[in-house]
Amino acid sequence: MIAVDTNILVYAHREDSEWHEPAYGRIAGLAQGRSIWAIPWPCIHEFLSIATHPKIFSPPTPLEKALDQVDAWLESPTVVLLQEAEGYWPLVRAMIRSGRIQGPMVHDARIAALCRLNGVSELWTADRDFKRFPGLSVRNPLIEG
Numbered sequence: 001m002i003a004v005d006t007n008i009l010v011y012a013h014r015e016d017s018e019w020h021e022p023a024y025g026r027i028a029g030l031a032q033g034r035s036i037w038a039i040p041w042p043c044i045h046e047f048l049s050i051a052t053h054p055k056i057f058s059p060p061t062p063l064e065k066a067l068d069q070v071d072a073w074l075e076s077p078t079v080v081l082l083q084e085a086e087g088y089w090p091l092v093r094a095m096i097r098s099g100r101i102q103g104p105m106v107h108d109a110r111i112a113a114l115c116r117l118n119g120v121s122e123l124w125t126a127d128r129d130f131k132r133f134p135g136l137s138v139r140n141p142l143i144e145g
Helices: 006-013 020-032 041-051 063-074 088-098 105-117 128-132
Strands: 002-004 037-040 079-082 122-124
Touching (some): 002 020, 006 020, 037 105, 041 063, 079 105, 088 105, 105 128
Parallel strands (some): 002 122, 037 079
């Protein structure tokens, strides 16, 4: 199962992104495909935060349009949403400790732990920091075929 990180979601949504077309194509391929794919819940929240933030985008995505975008992704019959479950805390704790993670990287550890806990085979992201987490296959589908 492939999981999608926030940056790929933002690029797929924002038409003003230089990465919009390839990101949009990748997400559309997942959403319209037959294979199960995933979005971690924290990435949905972060997408809403980033897309609607006036200090990040000028103009930012209107809230209703951002909410509608999430609804569209969730309409895919093959999408699953990753959330914390039994075993999450020991896993994320170990990842944070072994990687000496602190500050904003704690959020990344959370995403990595959710992926590992839920059997994700590959995380699609443009964030190279995820390579710090052992046991998680990471790929940037925008530059890696």
